[in-house]
Amino acid sequence: MCGIAGVFTNNTSMAIDSQTLVNMAAMMHHRGPDSYGYCNPADMGVGMSHARLSIIDLNENRGRQPFWLDGGQTMCVHNGEFYDYQRIRTDLIARGIDFTSKSDSEILPTLFRHLGMEETLKQLRGEFAFALYDEQEDTLYLARDRFGIKPLYWTQTEDGVVFGSEVKVILAHPDVKPELDSKGLFHQLIQVMVPGSTAFKGIQQVEPGHMLKISRGDDGLTIENQKYWDMDFPVVGSREKQSDDYYIDGVREHLLDAVQLRLNADVPVGCYLSGGIDSCSILGLASGYAQEPLKAFTISFDSADYDESDIATEMARSVEADQEILKLNADLLYNNFARTIWHTERTIYNTLAVAKLMMSQQVRHVNYKVVLTGEGSDELFAGYPAFRQDMYLHGMEGLDENQASEWRQSLETSNELFKGAMLAKDEYVSDEMNNKVGFTPSCLQPWLGCTDHARQLIHPSHRAAVEGYEPGTAIAEKLDSEYLSERHPLDKAQYVWIKTMLEGQILTWGGDRVDMANSMEARPPFLDHKLAEFAAQIPPEMRIKGSKEKYVLREAMKGVLPETLYEREKFAFMAPPAHTDDKKWKKLRGLLDQYASREKVEKAGLLDADYLETLVAKQESAETDTSDKVQIDAILNHALGVMILHHHFVEQNIPAYAYEQAQKLNWVV
Structure with missing residues (x-):
């Protein structure tokens, strides 16, 4: 488990600065404190760096990345784990193929060399993100595991593509300007993201189960986004009957x-x-x-x-x-x-x-x-209350009134604490989501239901940029109809969650x-x-x-x-919101005063200071009901987060900070 970074330029004549690559590795030293490496051969227009956390093959020299194999024809870096790699290694060794380390990572370039990328991806099992450059094709591949357990970000500059395991790694490159995007900012305030997007202008994620194929030609770079796997629920009526x-x-x-x-x-x-x-x-x-x-x-x-x-x-x-x-x-x-x-x-x-x-x-x-x-x-296995709600509303025809009443009571009683977060306070309907899915999944409704708050909370300059923008439509457009059409409502609800909440929340700020x-x-x-x-x-x-x-x-x-x-019935794993405890509320108010004072909010130009104060006052009012407080607590956390993002990544000179980190680590070349 590590961190990866790199640059792929528009043509081979562009030199890639060694220290920049090392600075990008230094920015993610927390991902790989055990060693680092970089590779940027002359006249190739490609460079990669790597920060290593030793889990498999602890020998520092044997496991060092980037790998540069085949006499310099293949370069790659890998973050994550390939399971079942011993079997693959054994099969390849039996065919007379040698390895330079015991690392699971080395099966990647070896498989690619003998099978090509399409077959290689089928062989890989686990959580991973990797970059692989093939000199013969003059092509860079950026790939991410099937569910998005491991992160991988990228952006395009005037000179080429910059990629890395974290956004801050990309911002460490001097050609990348840190700026919060209007739509990205809007989605920060409503929790749920458009798949593949970030808060930062021009910086995207490789989507789960996808691979970017970036080919270099006389006219520069051609970028193809290819899906290699998806969660494929059977069409209704096609499941084989089993016990x-x-x-x-x-x-x-x-x-x-x-x-x-x-x-x-x-x-x-x-x-x-x-x-x-x-x-x-x-x-x-x-x-x-x-x-x-x-x-x-x-x-x-x-x-x-x-x-x-x-x-x-x-x-x-x-x-x-x-x-x-x-x-x-x-x-x-x-x-x-x-x-x-x-x-x-x-x-x-x-x-x-x-x-x-x-x-x-x-x-x-x-x-x-x-x-x-x-x-x-x-x-x-459909564990969230939102799935039970969608099953009840859309997937269980023929319930008598007693059964329906028992179902509703069970769902409401067991999830009273989470109304406004895990379940919507009020129903929210997205027309485009209805058209794509057949209904607006319950998992999205609590967050899409914050849309009116977000429009008022966003700064007028950004508000104008998202006028007429409907977040449910943007998310629906990213969902693949092929995997939704003719599926059972529960399958659809789970598919949407996997594409939104799982990757954008649970595996991101709750995981990796x-x-x-x-x-x-x-x-x-x-x-x-x-x-x-x-x-x-x-x-x-x-x-x-x-x-x-x-x-x-x-x-x-x-x-x-x-x-x-x-x-035991499912109980959502969630920390106590600030409004449930006077001490927590005072701590949250202190953070808002520190990072989101009126002066700082107006200077940043991201949020509306008046509406932020209105939300704080409403949260402190005894007349605000509990479900509203759950929702406002989430929105205030988001508003605070926006201002901290601005503080960390916009106000700070990230390339200079990255070099300082490299100096502290003695990673200076």
């Missing part, structure tokens, strides 16, 4: 395989552990393979309504895990808010991101580099960015693509059976989970 046991046994078998592969490392592996069945399932399965008790890491909040640590402890005791509990309060959550935004490079609606950053810090404090996590389970902030690798077995492809075949009524979510997973994990967890 319940077939699906239950299949989930267990595929998940066991995914966990076993992700336990492979040359360093100790622990587990994140909350009170949900997802992380508990992973710990239970991993413990079955471990030779000694595993380390389990749990977050505890200082609010009984949001804290799950007691249930996590029950699971830890059942498998005799060595549990570490990190207790978080207002000081820890809000004192580290600005630091978290530096790493997420986008706004956050809840301090859960801060909590995750603090937990990864604790993991490294006790000398662990790798943990297994439960992310992806809700996406595959806050984990790698402390040089820690998180591995989510549920997002193994072979498990995902099997899960797509599971009938909707086995994912949500009656009003019980994740039915098939619960049955697959019988015997692994204690009875309490097996029976």
Whole structure:
């Protein structure tokens, strides 16, 4: 697990400065503190750099990247893990092919050399982002894993393409100007992003399951965006009829395989552990393979309504895990808010991101580099309340009134705390989303429902730039009709979540960015693509059976989970909002005074200072109801995040800062 960066110029005569490449690596030293490397051969117009976190093959010299193979014909850098690489290596060695290291990364250029890129991508299993340059084709490939677990950003300048694992890495290049984009700014205030976009003008993400093929010719660069994988739910009526046991046994078998592969490392592996069945399932399965008790890491909040640590402890005791509990309060959550935004490079609606950053810090404090996590389970097996709502509204025809009443009551009672965040306070309908999907998925409604607030909160100059802009339309346009047409409503709802909330939130500010902030690798077995492809075949009524979510997973994990967890309903993992605690509210107000005072807001020209003050006053009013406060809490966090983004990345000279970092690390060439 590492960080990658590079430059591909319009023609081979353009020299690429070595120190610039090293500065880009220094900006992501947190992603790879163990070593660094760079490569920029003369008269090739391509250069790459790499910051390494040693997980597989700890020998510094053998695992150093970039790889430059075939006598200089192939150059590549890789971030992430390729699982099952030993089998691939063995097959290639049997064919007389040599390797220079034991690193999983080296299978990438070797496979490409013998199979080409299309077949190589089919072979790769895991979470990854990579850049590979082929001199023979004079082509650069930028590729990202199927779900977007690992980040990869890029932008085009007058001289070529600049890419990197984080936005700040790209901003370290002197040709890239830091500027918040009007539409990107708008989406920062409503949480949900347009797939492939960022807050920054001209900087994009390689989308999950996609590859950019950037070819160089006499007229400059040609950029092709190619999809190589997608979550493919069957067309209605095409699923083969199988027994319940077939699906239950299949989930267990595929998940066991995914966990076993992700336990492979040359360093100790622990587990994140909350009170949900997802992380508990992973710990239970991993413990079955471990030779000694595993380390389990749990977050505890200082609010009984949001804290799950007691249930996590029950699971830890059942498998005799060595549990570490990190207790978080207002000081820890809000004192580290600005630091978290530096790493997420986008706004956050809840301090859960801060909590995750603090937990990864604790993991490294006790000398662990790798943990297994439960992310992806809700996406595959329909665990979120929004899925239950869509199943009820669009996927369960013929319910009698008693059944319907029981369903509604169960959903509303169990999710009262999260109304305004996980579930919409009021219904929001996007006409274009209705046209594309058949309905506006419940997962998007809480955030699209913030649109009116966002229009008033955005600065008048940016407000004019987004006049007539409908965020639901922009998101709908990025969704592939081929994978939505003729699908069951639950399949559609899950597909939209995977394309928006999973990649843009859970795997970004809830995953890689806050984990790698402390040089820690998180591995989510549920997002193994072979498990995902099997899960797509599971009938909707086995994912949500009656009003019980994740039915098939619960049955697959019988015997692994204690009875309490097996029976427990999904509880959203979320930090206590500021309005629930006077101390937290005072801390949030203090941050707003520090970064979003009227003077600073007016100077930045991003937000409307009057409306920001109106929202603060409304939040402090006793007449504002709870669901409104949940929504406003999210919007205020976003507004604060926007101002911190401006502080970190626009006001600061990032190229100069990157060079300072390189000097401190003694990475000067």
